[in-house]
Amino acid sequence: xxxxxxxxxxxxxxxxxxxxxxxxxxxxxxxxxxxxxxxxxxxxxxxxxxxxxxxxxxxxxxxxxxxxxxxxxxxxxxxxxxx
Amino acid sequence: xxxxxxxxxxxxxxxxxxxxxxxxxxxxxxxxxxxxxxxxxxxxxxxxxxxxxxxxxxxxxxxxxxxxxxxxxxxxxxxxxxxxxxxxxxxxxxxxxxxxxxxxxxxxxxxxxxxxxxxxxxxxxxxxxxxxxxxxxxxxxxxxxxxxx
Numbered sequence: 001x002x003x004x005x006x007x008x009x010x011x012x013x014x015x016x017x018x019x020x021x022x023x024x025x026x027x028x029x030x031x032x033x034x035x036x037x038x039x040x041x042x043x044x045x046x047x048x049x050x051x052x053x054x055x056x057x058x059x060x061x062x063x064x065x066x067x068x069x070x071x072x073x074x075x076x077x078x079x080x081x082x083x
Numbered sequence: 084x085x086x087x088x089x090x091x092x093x094x095x096x097x098x099x100x101x102x103x104x105x106x107x108x109x110x111x112x113x114x115x116x117x118x119x120x121x122x123x124x125x126x127x128x129x130x131x132x133x134x135x136x137x138x139x140x141x142x143x144x145x146x147x148x149x150x151x152x153x154x155x156x157x158x159x160x161x162x163x164x165x166x167x168x169x170x171x172x173x174x175x176x177x178x179x180x181x182x183x184x185x186x187x188x189x190x191x192x193x194x195x196x197x198x199x200x201x202x203x204x205x206x207x208x209x210x211x212x213x214x215x216x217x218x219x220x221x222x223x224x225x226x227x228x229x230x231x232x
Binding site: 004006007008056059060061075077078079080081082083 | 134135163174175195199200202207217219
């Protein structure tokens with residue numbers, strides 16, 4: 001699974017992305033976020049308020065209950081501010 | 084047509100290319116977004132635009148496709164820049180060409196409203212106190228929502 005971080009999430013995490021191999025019992029975004037958070041303090045703080053975070057799986061917007069599969073590209077970013 | 088680039092663009096030249104060789108077009112509308120030198124009470128010396136390569140192009144293409152489904156357009160163009168931009172610099176160009184003005188006006192308005200809430204770009208403003216991420220605005224969500232069906 002390939003994680004990508006953008007804007008303040010990238011800055012806070014200290015990396016623009018990471019390759020992860022979460023346990024097999026993680027089935028959806030919500031489970032994935034819980035797993036990401038318990039790894040270390042920085043991850044826990046970054047994902048403490050997910051109302052400020054938007055999620056894309058394979059470059060399409062999804063909700064927190066969206067399933068995740070090995071090989072997915074999963075991006076976390078703040079609400080967008082282009083234009 | 085979609086272009087995501089760091090380079091500047093020439094609005095006049097882009098509009099000319101949009102209509103070239105098509106004599107059915109009777110109306111061209113455009114929106115150009117520029118970098119301001121002030122945000123609230125703070126002066127802005129520059130703005131850094133970050134984006135999600137791949138998803139940006141995909142989202143812009145989806146938005147453009149939706150505009151062509153809703154309005155009778157001959158052609159359209161979205162150019163969005165990324166990287167470090169200074170006050171007065173171009174950020175975005177949206178242009179629509181149609182036989183009649185109503186379609187061109189509405190489609191152009193729709194494109195910029197939806198782009199603002201869907202295309203994965205983020206702005207970091209350089210202020211005297213340091214870098215500051217621009218927060219999404221409720222008024223942009225409302226502007227986008229009125230085009231929901």
